[in-house]
Amino acid sequence: xxxxxxxxxxxxxxxxxxxxxxxxxxxxxxxxxxxxxxxxxxxxxxxxxxxxxxxxxxxxxxxxxxxxxxxxxxxxxxxxxxxxxxxxxxxxxxxxxxxxxxxxxxxxxxxxxxxxxxxxxxxxxxxxxxxxxxxxxxxxxxxxxxxxxxxxxxxxxxxxxxxxxxxxxxxxxxxxxxxxxxxxxxxxxxxxxxxxxxxxxxxxxxxxxxxxxxxxxxxxxxxxxxxxxxxxxxxxxxxxxxxxxxxxxxxxxxxxxxxxxxxxxxxxxxxxxxxxxxxxxxxxxxxxxxxxxxxxxxxxxxxxxxxxxxxxxxxxxxxxxxxxxxxxxxxxxxxxxxxxxxxxxxxxxxxxxxxxxxxxxxxxxxxxxxxxxxxxxxx
Numbered sequence: 001x002x003x004x005x006x007x008x009x010x011x012x013x014x015x016x017x018x019x020x021x022x023x024x025x026x027x028x029x030x031x032x033x034x035x036x037x038x039x040x041x042x043x044x045x046x047x048x049x050x051x052x053x054x055x056x057x058x059x060x061x062x063x064x065x066x067x068x069x070x071x072x073x074x075x076x077x078x079x080x081x082x083x084x085x086x087x088x089x090x091x092x093x094x095x096x097x098x099x100x101x102x103x104x105x106x107x108x109x110x111x112x113x114x115x116x117x118x119x120x121x122x123x124x125x126x127x128x129x130x131x132x133x134x135x136x137x138x139x140x141x142x143x144x145x146x147x148x149x150x151x152x153x154x155x156x157x158x159x160x161x162x163x164x165x166x167x168x169x170x171x172x173x174x175x176x177x178x179x180x181x182x183x184x185x186x187x188x189x190x191x192x193x194x195x196x197x198x199x200x201x202x203x204x205x206x207x208x209x210x211x212x213x214x215x216x217x218x219x220x221x222x223x224x225x226x227x228x229x230x231x232x233x234x235x236x237x238x239x240x241x242x243x244x245x246x247x248x249x250x251x252x253x254x255x256x257x258x259x260x261x262x263x264x265x266x267x268x269x270x271x272x273x274x275x276x277x278x279x280x281x282x283x284x285x286x287x288x289x290x291x292x293x294x295x296x297x298x299x300x301x302x303x304x305x306x307x308x309x310x311x312x313x314x315x316x317x318x319x320x321x322x323x324x325x326x327x328x329x330x331x332x333x334x335x336x337x338x339x340x341x342x343x344x345x346x347x348x349x350x351x352x353x354x355x356x357x358x359x360x361x362x363x364x365x366x367x368x369x370x371x372x373x374x375x376x377x378x379x
Contacts, residue, residue, distance in 0.1 A: 003375065004035045006083035008070065010092040011042035013293060018046050019257060019276030021089050023153050024113075025065050027368040031156055034372070037083065039070040049257040076101055085109045085375050103134045109378050110136060111371070116143040116152075116275050118307040123148040127374065141374070143367050145310060150374075152279050154366040158261070159283065159358070165265050172266050175259075180239050181250050183215050189267045193219045193277055194291040196226065198333030204230045206340040208245030215248045217267065224251055268347075271330075285358040287343075287350040289330050304331055315353055319346045 005028055009021040018040060028034040040046050043055040052062050058069050059078065068078060076097035082105045088094050091112055094102075102108045110132070114122070126142040126149050143150045165171050176183065183189050190207070194200070204227065207214040218224055220238065227249055228236045236242060242249045255263055260277070264270050264284035272281040273291040281288040290307070292300045308327060312320045323346075325339035343350070365373075 002033055002035045003085065003372075004037075004083040005085045005087065006037045006039065006079065007087045007089060008039045008092050008094060009041070009089045010070070011040065011045045012090070013274050015045060015049055016274035016276050016293070017090060018042070019049055019274075020113075020153065021087075022046070022050060022257065023155075023276070024087075024368055024371075026063065027153065027155055027366075028372070029064050032368065032372050035083075037066040037068060037079070039068045039075065041070040043067075043069055048254050049260075051256055072097075081105065082108050085111065085371075087111045087113050087371075089113045090115055099132075099136070102136060106135065108136070109375050110138045111141045111374075112138055114140055114142045116279070117303050118145055118310045119303060120306075126150060139374075139378075141371065145307075145361060145364075147364055150370045151364050151367045152282070152361060153368065154283060154362070156366075159362060162261070162265055162283065162285070165262065175262050176266055179250075179252055181215075181217065181252075184213065187213045187215045187248070188269065189215050189217065190269045190271065191217045191219070191263055191267045192223050192227075192271045194223055194271055194273045195294060196222045197291060197330065199330050199336045200226050201230050202334075203330070203336045203340065204244075204247060206337040208247035209337075210246050210341075210344070212344070213246050213248070215250060217263070218249055218251050220252070220254055227251075268351075282354075282361060283358055285355045287347065287354055289327060292331055294331075301331065304328075311357060314356070315349070319349050319353070322346045323350065 007021050007025055009017050011017050021038060025036045025038045029036045043053055047053040047055050050062065053067065054060050060067050072095040075095045079098060079101060082098070082101040086102060086108055102110065122142040122144055123146060125140055126144070127139055129137040129139050132138050141150050143152060207216060218227055224236055228234065231242055231244065236249070236251045238251045238253050240251060261280055261284065264281055264286065267286060270281045270284060270286055270288040271291065272278050272288055274293050278290050292304045294300055304327070308324060312323050315323065322342040326336060326343040328334065329336040329339045
């Protein structure tokens with residue numbers, strides 16, 4: 001009998017939360033033959049990354065995964081029985097009626113899948129239990145970058161698919177042409193996916209004044225609106241190009257999650273945000289800028305520095321300083337115009353480093369595999 005999994009997701013960060021849980025659900029189903037139900041409270045955001053999702057359906061099957069609209073009042077009635085493994089993603093809190101089903105079943109592994117962090121305490125807290133009453137325990141499962149954490153999401157064939165794509169100039173040309181993008185041979189291709197960012201105008205200015213030609217691929221949403229303001233226009237039309245100096249901007253439509261990796265592989269530099277695209281940028285093995293999810297108390301800057309300290313460790317001092325300068329300016333709304341040229345002066349070094357980092361992370365077991373092993377060990 002197949003192991004059953006219920007994954008609960010409340011969408012906070014538009015695409016990040018559902019992006020992570022959808023990838024996890026697919027990998028559990030496709031690679032580990034698990035029966036997965038995914039409970040999501042925002043099907044519109046889900047539809048944006050997976051067009052097969054019907055936003056009006058209360059229950060549907062998408063690529064073999066049962067998808068339910070999450071409504072606290074109806075979860076227990078629809079579920080009827082708790083799964084063998086229950087994941088509340090990012091401390092989303094389960095409905096009490098569903099917890100009652102877990103108590104009734106008794107033999108249930110309850111996991112809180114935490115946000116990704118490189119902070120040392122995550123390894124210390126990884127897989128620790130917490131008593132929840134009536135014999136139930138909840139375990140805290142931390143993704144991470146070392147063998148003492150839960151690892152990163154990575155499909156078994158991901159890097160092989162990446163390498164095959166990168167070896168084919170024709171595949172790259174065809175993929176970009178599908179979005180009307182036809183970069184010149186000498187252009188640097190940069191993807192832009194970020195939160196609202198006060199550093200953006202100086203970044204665009206730096207690109208326009210660069211000694212090299214840059215083509216910026218802008219994803220829809222807040223970045224599209226912000227870039228339009230920099231061009232002093234009301235809106236940027238999807239599929240159209242805009243130019244100033246050595247910067248050409250091309251506005252992309254929403255990219256389904258299934259194609260997002262390919263977009264990252266096409267680019268020379270990737271600007272990503274949150275958690276899901278942050279991890280995928282690392283598997284793309286290209287230099288990248290991470291816009292971490294901002295927190296009011298600046299706790300995100302501690303999290304940013306923890307990852308930077310780990311990621312930049314193998315770099316020479318001058319390359320470390322260049323990387324640190326552009327990331328700090330990008331995440332603190334600073335003037336990036338000085339940091340960007342220094343960053344690009346180390347472009348080849350940073351490219352080699354990104355490849356080495358990806359290969360290093362690939363030595364660790366992936367998150368889905370670690371979760372499955374944790375369940376079998378728990379039994």
